[in-house]
Structure formats: structure tokens, C-alpha cells
Amino acid sequence: MSEQFKCLKCNNTGWILFKDEQGYQIAKPCDCEYGITSTLRRIGIPEKYLKCSFENFKINIPKAIGLKQAKTLLYDYVQLELFKSKKQSFLIKGTVGSGKTHLCAAVVRELVKKGYYNIYFVDFKELLDEIKSTFSYASDLSEADILFPVLNAGLLIIDDLGSERNTEWSEDVFARILNYRYNRDLPVIITTNYFDRQIPNALTEETLEERVGIRMRSRLYEMCRDIEIIAPDFRMLKNKI
Numbered sequence: 001m002s003e004q005f006k007c008l009k010c011n012n013t014g015w016i017l018f019k020d021e022q023g024y025q026i027a028k029p030c031d032c033e034y035g036i037t038s039t040l041r042r043i044g045i046p047e048k049y050l051k052c053s054f055e056n057f058k059i060n061i062p063k064a065i066g067l068k069q070a071k072t073l074l075y076d077y078v079q080l081e082l083f084k085s086k087k088q089s090f091l092i093k094g095t096v097g098s099g100k101t102h103l104c105a106a107v108v109r110e111l112v113k114k115g116y117y118n119i120y121f122v123d124f125k126e127l128l129d130e131i132k133s134t135f136s137y138a139s140d141l142s143e144a145d146i147l148f149p150v151l152n153a154g155l156l157i158i159d160d161l162g163s164e165r166n167t168e169w170s171e172d173v174f175a176r177i178l179n180y181r182y183n184r185d186l187p188v189i190i191t192t193n194y195f196d197r198q199i200p201n202a203l204t205e206e207t208l209e210e211r212v213g214i215r216m217r218s219r220l221y222e223m224c225r226d227i228e229i230i231a232p233d234f235r236m237l238k239n240k241i
């Protein structure tokens, strides 16, 4: 965004202040880029992905499989508001650097532009670390405080499932989140570097089921539509295309 750009509605703060019927001061996000960016931050989108959109997601990448289908499915999900009507969930399995986090950020950006803010984005490993940090006596937050938005968001995005060290405890946290949301028909979008079969050049030979456990893999089958992307690591390609 150019520094000169001036939003007359929010004065580049991203927020519009107004008084409600009772005279209380309320702030709502502006519909300009400043407002969108501050909302994306609040939802938890990492700094590096704040500018990711469907428009800047390329699909014509040599040797890539599944990019176009992934983009189309997720774009329709937003435009047709399937997250509301069908409570559709997705499991995005993809090789490293194939654009999984970018696509999730694009979904969130598009939803925010439509005025839908009840979304929460977490990196699974970071979530586990945050929960662990509440176990210390010095912590002001409880595990329940951390989990509240994860459990209750209208749409939850769990990025990079499987990147954590798999323990009985991490499986249990994941099971609690999925079961809670499954029972209330709340949609999730989950990304992972793990597949259900051997993929050439994949990160490891370990499958998703081995990684998250058979119980959770079958719950994911029940809940989610699978999306598969096999593509070169975009970080390596960036300067070449």
C-alpha cells in the first residue's frame, strides 16, 4: 500500500468510531486496506501473509498438481458462503511451500472483505506452546482462555497440523478441539504437510495417520473434504517465474 494513500473514512487507523443507540462509543473496522489488515492481524494471520489473496495466488506453476482445484474449491467456499450453509470443513494436504498458508490467508481476507470477522487462525505448534505456557505459575492466562476462541470461532483455521512433536497430550488437545467443533457443526480448515500415501519428495515417509493417530484421521475423514497439492516449493521458485 502506498504511503500517500489516505483513507478519509478512518484516517488510516483502520477503525471507524461511532456511537450506538445507547450512546456507547463503538469501533468497527473500516472497509479500506488498513481496516482489512488490522482485522487480519486480530484473527491471527501472520505478518508475512497479510497481503496474500486469491488474486496473487498463481496456478500456472510447472509440475504442480492440484493448485487450480484447491484455489477454485476454496474460492467457491467463500463466494457461495458454503462455510455458513453447509458447515463445510477442509483438510488441505500439501508439500512444503505449496501455498497452503497463503490459501488460508486468502480465504480469510476474502471473508473479511465480505464483513465476516468471526474467524480464528492458529498455527498448531504455536497453539500447543501457548497452552503449555499457561501451566506455569507465572501465567495470568488459563488453558481455557487460550482455547476459548479456538473452540468457538465461527470458522477455525489450524495451520500446519503435524509440525508439532506428536505426543499423547498433543493428540488429546487436537481431539478435544475437533470433537467440540464437530458436535456443534462448526467448520474448520486444517493444513498439513502430511499425506495418506507416499509422495515423491515429500517431507517424510510418515503418513498423516501415523502422525496424528488413527482416531483423529478418521474423525478428519468424517468432517472434512480433502484437498491435495503437490507442487514445487514456491519459496525456491520465487525468483525464477
Ligand SMILES: Nc1ncnc2c1ncn2[C@@H]1O[C@H](COP(=O)(O)OP(=O)(O)O)[C@@H](O)[C@H]1O
Pocket: 052, 056, 057, 058, 059, 061, 067, 094, 095, 096, 097, 098, 099, 100, 101, 102, 103, 234, 235
Ligand atoms: N501459487 C502461489 N502463488 C503465489 N505465491 C505463492 C504460491 N504458493 C506459495 N506462494 C508464496 O510462497 C511462500 C510459501 O507459501 P506457503 O503458503 O507458506 O506454503 P506452505 O504453507 O504450503 O508451506 C509464501 O510467501 C506464499 O505467499
Ligand SMILES: [Mg+2]
Pocket: 100, 101, 102, 159, 160
Ligand atoms: Mg504453511
Ligand SMILES: [Zn+2]
Pocket: 007, 008, 009, 010, 011, 012, 013, 014, 015, 030, 031, 032, 033, 034, 035
Ligand atoms: Zn479506512
